[in-house]
Amino acid sequence: xxxxxxxxxxxxxxxxxxxxxxxxxxxxxxxxxxxxxxxxxxxxxxxxxxxxxxxxxxxxxxxxxxxxxxxxxxxxxxxxxxxxxxxxxxxxxxxxxxxxxxxxxxxxxxxxxxxxxxxxxxxxxxxxxxxxxxxxxxxxxxxxxxxxxxxxxxxxxxxxxxxxxxxxxxxxxxxxxxxxxxxxxxxxxxxxxxxxxxxxxxxxxxxxxxxxxxxxxxxxxxxxxxxxxxxxxxxxxxxxxxxxxxxxxxxxxxxxxxxxxxxxxxxxxxxxxxxxxxxxxxxxxxxxxxxxxxxxxxxxxxxxxxxxxxxxxxxxxxxxxxxxxx
Amino acid sequence: xxxxxxxxxxxxxxxxxxxxxxxxxxxxxxxxxxxxxxxxxxxxxxxxxxxxxxxxxxxxxxxxxxxxxxxxxxxxxxxxxxxxxxxxxxxxxxxxxxxxxxxxxxxxxxxxxxxxxxxxxxxxxxxxxxxxxxxxxxxxxxxxxxxxxxxxxxxxxxxxxxxxxxxxxxxxxxxxxxxxxxxxxxxxxxxxxxxxxxxxxxxxxxxxxxxxxxxxxxxxxxxxxxxxxxxxxxxxxxxxxxxxxxxxxxxxxxxxxxxxxxxxx
Numbered sequence: 001x002x003x004x005x006x007x008x009x010x011x012x013x014x015x016x017x018x019x020x021x022x023x024x025x026x027x028x029x030x031x032x033x034x035x036x037x038x039x040x041x042x043x044x045x046x047x048x049x050x051x052x053x054x055x056x057x058x059x060x061x062x063x064x065x066x067x068x069x070x071x072x073x074x075x076x077x078x079x080x081x082x083x084x085x086x087x088x089x090x091x092x093x094x095x096x097x098x099x100x101x102x103x104x105x106x107x108x109x110x111x112x113x114x115x116x117x118x119x120x121x122x123x124x125x126x127x128x129x130x131x132x133x134x135x136x137x138x139x140x141x142x143x144x145x146x147x148x149x150x151x152x153x154x155x156x157x158x159x160x161x162x163x164x165x166x167x168x169x170x171x172x173x174x175x176x177x178x179x180x181x182x183x184x185x186x187x188x189x190x191x192x193x194x195x196x197x198x199x200x201x202x203x204x205x206x207x208x209x210x211x212x213x214x215x216x217x218x219x220x221x222x223x224x225x226x227x228x229x230x231x232x233x234x235x236x237x238x239x240x241x242x243x244x245x246x247x248x249x250x251x252x253x254x255x256x257x258x259x260x261x262x263x264x265x266x267x268x269x270x271x272x273x274x275x276x277x278x279x280x281x282x283x284x285x286x287x288x289x290x291x292x293x294x295x296x297x298x299x300x301x302x303x304x305x306x307x308x309x310x311x312x313x314x315x316x317x318x319x320x321x322x323x324x325x326x
Numbered sequence: 327x328x329x330x331x332x333x334x335x336x337x338x339x340x341x342x343x344x345x346x347x348x349x350x351x352x353x354x355x356x357x358x359x360x361x362x363x364x365x366x367x368x369x370x371x372x373x374x375x376x377x378x379x380x381x382x383x384x385x386x387x388x389x390x391x392x393x394x395x396x397x398x399x400x401x402x403x404x405x406x407x408x409x410x411x412x413x414x415x416x417x418x419x420x421x422x423x424x425x426x427x428x429x430x431x432x433x434x435x436x437x438x439x440x441x442x443x444x445x446x447x448x449x450x451x452x453x454x455x456x457x458x459x460x461x462x463x464x465x466x467x468x469x470x471x472x473x474x475x476x477x478x479x480x481x482x483x484x485x486x487x488x489x490x491x492x493x494x495x496x497x498x499x500x501x502x503x504x505x506x507x508x509x510x511x512x513x514x515x516x517x518x519x520x521x522x523x524x525x526x527x528x529x530x531x532x533x534x535x536x537x538x539x540x541x542x543x544x545x546x547x548x549x550x551x552x553x554x555x556x557x558x559x560x561x562x563x564x565x566x567x568x569x570x571x572x573x574x575x576x577x578x579x580x581x582x583x584x585x586x587x588x589x590x591x
Contacts, residue, residue, distance in 0.1 A: 193438075195434065195436055195438040196438060196440065198391060198434070198438060199434060199438035199439075199440070200440075201391060201424070201427065202389060202391060202427055202430075202432035202434075203427065203428070203432075203451070203452040203455075203500070203501075203504070204424040204425060204426070204427035204428035204452065204456060204504070205424070205451065205452060205455045205456070206421070206424060206455060206456070207420065207421070207424070209455040213451070213455070214440055214451075217442050218440075218441070218442055293442070295442055295484065296441045296442045296443065296444075296484035296485065296486060297441060297442065297486070
């Protein structure tokens with residue numbers, strides 16, 4: 001990368017040549033050869049090849065059992081639960097996060113304090129504790145009722161009937177997610193230039209419109225990458241709902257593993273591949289969402305992978321033709 | 327000029343702006359120290375003064391982006407940001423203030439265009455959001471206004487794809503889309519490269535001749551001499567002198583005005 005010390009040639013010491021300086025023709029500069037880089041590349045390739053070879057040939061992984069389990073209905077049912085829990089919690093969590101962020105940025109000291117305390121508490125408690133606590137919630141509060149605070153109730157629910165395993169899981173994850181989302185959203189809103197708020201106010205745009213159409217879309221540019229990061233954590237975090245007796249992807253594999261102990265490794269690999277697929281899909285969606293909200297922020301939009309491939313191919317074609325011509 | 331544009335210009339009623347005994351301070355720092363100013367309908371007023379003299383604060387108080395500590399502002403006799411209750415002044419609701427701001431155009435030094443909206447949507451946003459016009463009417467108006475500032479071919483562009491001068495012209499079109507009776511300019515050419523200043527001043531000059539009331543904070547003395555009906559010189563939060571440009575710029579009566587002019591000319 002950098003030159004070794006001690007070989008810097010200063011202008012004064014430069015060896016004198018007998019040739020008088022000739023005016024050079026305008027030409028392409030020969031690129032610097034980098035042998036070190038080639039050696040490192042080769043070593044890395046060998047290590048990767050070894051790893052892949054081991055992954056494929058090591059009988060310990062039992063790939064035949066993997067393909068047996070990969071699309072089993074129990075696994076797919078679990079996958080569906082994972083997806084449901086993720087989607088509900090992501091939406092509710094983001095909505096809660098927006099509300100908490102707005103409360104935190106409001107002028108009311110009470111709202112600010114409540115929002116801060118919520119984030120503080122929920123970020124401090126491990127998710128598994130929140131889930132198990134909610135699971136036992138019906139023991140603490142048998143009924144939930146709607147009415148005048150500290151006064152009579154208009155109607156009430158039987159908590160144990162309302163709180164299905166799915167509800168407990170989604171509520172727990174959303175509560176946790178909202179605390180993190182609040183900080184992500186707040187950061188996004190703060191990243192919008194003060195001049196934008198002033199311009200919107202000076203034009204007399206209604207308050208709701210200012211937020212929905214001017215501030216929030218610009219905030220999304222920094223919210224999206226951070227929230228997707230959060231979302232990927234959430235996808236994996238859903239595996240904890242197994243402990244509130246909801247059979248998600250991980251839960252199903254775990255159950256099958258205790259019934260077929262010999263298949264534990266292939267089952268874990270099934271789970272791994274499914275989580276890989278889920279996070280990959282999210283990453284692809286992230287790319288296009290970010291591209292959408294980049295409108296106007298950069299002079300041109302970043303190219304999609306397809307566009308990139310196309311320009312690469314054209315470049316390659318041009319280069320081959322050029323080399324052939326030389 | 328199309329019949330529609332003429333109509334759009336015709337129903338703009340130039341406003342009177344009155345500033346009554348306005349004081350503004352931040353902590354112990356006095357920014358404005360008793361400003362009284364009347365701007366007659368259709369008049370072009372240029373506000374001059376050294377930096378930190380309170381010029382920008384005065385403009386921002388006129389459209390209530392800042393609240394005066396003492397004193398009040400009225401546009402066409404209507405109090406801005408406050409209402410009268412007996413002998414007391416009471417703060418207006420935010421919603422009511424936003425409605426009032428629709429009658430006062432404001433052009434920022436840094437343009438503050440909405441970067442995620444196209445040029446057309448920047449101009450059409452306010453008429454749509456305030457419910458004055460439907461989407462297609464607002465876009466038609468926006469096209470006409472962009473034509474008027476010489477940017478008819480840029481409707482689909484995003485602000486960051488434009489030069490500073492073009493952005494400021496879009497910002498002016500955006501400010502006049504609500505047909506305000508008065509437009510406030512806060513150093514509209516200070517953020518521009520020198521060769522782009524002229525195109526923005528030309529648009530402001532065009533507005534000046536159309537009869538809208540303009541209040542302009544600027545350092546362009548030549549422009550003030552040419553366009554202003556009145557020049558107001560502010561220093562230390564007070565109006566030092568005011569009058570026709572020939573008087574204030576040509577034969578200033580106060581030492582401080584002379585001092586300032588000798589530095590900027």
